[in-house]
Amino acid sequence: MSSAIPPVVRVGVGCFVKCQTENGVYVLTGKRKGSHGAGAWQLPGGHLEFNESFEECARRETLEETNLEIEQLEFLTASNDIMAAENKHYVTIFMQAVARDPSRLKTMEPHKLDGDWEWVPMDTLATSNKYKPLFTPLANLVQHSSYKDVLNKLSTL
Numbered sequence: 497m498s499s500a501i502p503p504v505v506r507v508g509v510g511c512f513v514k515c516q517t518e519n520g521v522y523v524l525t526g527k528r529k530g531s532h533g534a535g536a537w538q539l540p541g542g543h544l545e546f547n548e549s550f551e552e553c554a555r556r557e558t559l560e561e562t563n564l565e566i567e568q569l570e571f572l573t574a575s576n577d578i579m580a581a582e583n584k585h586y587v588t589i590f591m592q593a594v595a596r597d598p599s600r601l602k603t604m605e606p607h608k609l610d611g612d613w614e615w616v617p618m619d620t621l622a623t624s625n626k627y628k629p630l631f632t633p634l635a636n637l638v639q640h641s642s643y644k645d646v647l648n649k650l651s652t653l
Contacts, residue, residue, distance in 0.1 A: 503583060510541035510633055511554040511591045512650055513566055515598040515615060521651055522615040524562065524595070526603070528631060529610040532582045536631040537621070540564075540613075544589070554591040562613055563602040566593035573646055577633045588633035592650055618650050 513524040525537050542557040544550070551569045558566050572590040579585070595601075603612045621627050622638045630638060637643060 505585045507544040508586045508588045509544050509550055509553040510539040510588055511558050511593055513540055513558055513593055513595050515595045520617060523618050524613050525616050526613045527610040530608055532584055533631045536629045537627045538631040550589050550591055561604055563600050563604050565596040567596050569593045575633050575636045577636055579632050618647060
């Protein structure tokens with residue numbers, strides 16, 4: 497009998513946390529450190545816990561990572577993310593929400609983030625070389641044909 501644990505599909509939740517400025521709607525992103533996908537740009541988020549709703553997970557992870565409380569939570573889309581090089585497979589649930597008070601932003605887990613969280617214009621995530629590489633779930637979303645629909649949903653508060 498083998499003692500190896502068979503690979504499993506995990507569920508991750510990523511949240512487009514938005515805030516409005518005079519220049520438009522911005523989303524929160526940061527560069528991963530010390531985990532799979534290190535060096536890639538990500539959204540706040542993490543693993544869905546047993547008996548937890550998508551909304552609860554997005555709220556919990558965003559607060560734990562950024563010190564921000566969020567509101568107006570809404571399901572956005574989902575992606576199937578196979579990370580063959582890392583032998584990982586995730587289904588990622590993407591949520592969107594509005595930061596209640598963006599001035600409370602703080603990097604709460606500096607051991608998991610290379611630098612600080614940044615407010616980025618939504619379309620910049622997909623087009624700027626500064627935010628490359630994107631974490632696999634976010635990269636898959638940006639490359640998907642429905643990304644324009646996602647941008648339209650994200651452009652309003």
